[in-house]
Amino acid sequence: MLEDQTAFPGEPEDRTAAAGRIPAQSPAVGSAAGPAWPDGYPRGYAVVDVETTGLARDDRIVSAAVYRLDARGEVEDHWYSTVNPQRDPGPTWIHGLTTEDLADAPLFTEIADDLATRLDGRVLVAHNAVFDWSMIAREYARAQRTPPVRQRLCTIALAKQLSLPLPNHKLESLAAHYGVSQQRAHHALDDARVLAEAFRPSLHLAVQQAVRLPLHACRPLSEWPEGPGAESGGFFSGRRGWGSRPYGQGWRRSRRRPACPYPNPGRYEPDGRLVQGMRVAISGDTSVDRELLEDRAIEAGLHISSHVSRLTSLLVTNDPDSLTSKVVKAQAYGTPVLDEAAFSHLLRDVAPAPAR
Missing domain, CATH: 3.40.50.10190 (BRCT domain)
Structure with missing residues (x-):
């Protein structure tokens, strides 16, 4: 199910507007209070979070969210969708999505265009970005499509470059550092909102410190191994055809x-x-x-x-x-x-x- 609003079921409507606003956490850049905005910085960002059936290479996405930000980290819009993984949803105790919740959700192939539109021409930003990017790259490879992502930025790496005084590099610690409140941890839309709110002041701090952003090239997959049943794509076919497998058990043992x-x-x-x-x-x-x-x-x-x-x-x-x-x-x-x-x-x- 596609959503273009931030409020969750049962929550007040005015929270939708509040979720799109990012509080100013740093002095204005490009004015007397700070240096000019660097020409070499990206022109736009896509802050992404995906929830998955597990952590292995053949696991699937069950929900995805994107906050689009302009060059200075201001929110332009946001998007969210659940995704039918065509198998068991994995750790429902983490992401909260059950077989019933996902039974009528669109397949990844049905949201691929919408997601691509929101990623196109932007730097993908995520907390532990290599994981989110890897899951997205694999979904597009299965769909025989090429994701329009050329670079990614990991907010963990950025926090390290900025020497932020964090007790650890969990998203909740980064959020607490900037006074951002989490409403539903491990819900893709709320995690993306929280990260977008924490990324903006980090981006401005990077400008003030003249830090080179930790940008990494993204390579779409052209060849990859699948899980059990690779001949049929590594998952059970049919919108309601669910498989069963313990959480975190990959196709290839350590x-x-x-x-x-x-x-x-x-x-x-x-x-x-x-x-x-x-x-x-x-x-x-x-x-x-x-x-x-x-x-x-x-x-x-x-x-x-x-x-x-x-x-x-x-x-x-x-x-x-x-x-x-x-x-x-x-x-x-x-x-x-x-x-x-x-x-x-x-x-x-x-x-x-x-x-x-």
Whole structure:
């Protein structure tokens, strides 16, 4: 069910208007009270929250909300919809949506256009943005569509850059810091409202401190593994055809990567071949699902590392200008960097390890 209002059932109508207003938490920017607005900052934002059937790669979205903000964080409009996941709704004790609530909700394919309209041309903003973006990217991939998102901003990363005095990086702590009240935690629309209200003063503080926003490139998925029943799309068909599965149980069990049997031959040489035993780290989004890409590298005889050190042979990233810890360390160590396309091409012909 689509909603274009912030008030929840049974709440006073005047709360709708109040929810769209963001209190001024910082001095005006671009006046005598603060610096001019940076030309390099984004022109608009889409503050997003999605609730899901779980946390695994084959889980589905059950509700989504978007607050559209202008360049300075002022609310333009907001949107909300429940989504029929075509399976059990998962942790109803968290998001509050039951099988009955979602039985007549639109499928993701039926809201994909509306959601795309609200994301188009804007930076996606979310709390733990990699999760919300990953769920959205997978839904669009299943629908054989490309989401119109090119960059995302995580408000956790922004809070760290601003050195906000938070006890932890939960949304409720960020909200409390700015005096924003939560009405219904884990309801997508209210979580998006709360985040929008907290993001505006953070954005203005970033301008005052001349902080570079932690923007990361978003890569739509072109290849990914599905869950049990992948042949049929990884879920039970039919608007009312629900499956059953314990919350949080993913299609692929947690695993340890096998030890690489080859010694590290050293750094990758530009325009050369990959050599078995090279230590490879991956940072940021990949168009091929990260675990699939890692599996292919391991099968080729490479060592996949979760961090960058002086021993790292190569960093693979599609976003070399980002400020992730891996990119920063690679720059400091002079570690060679390749994008995903070049790395995937080199995986086709990995040189055997030198004879001991």
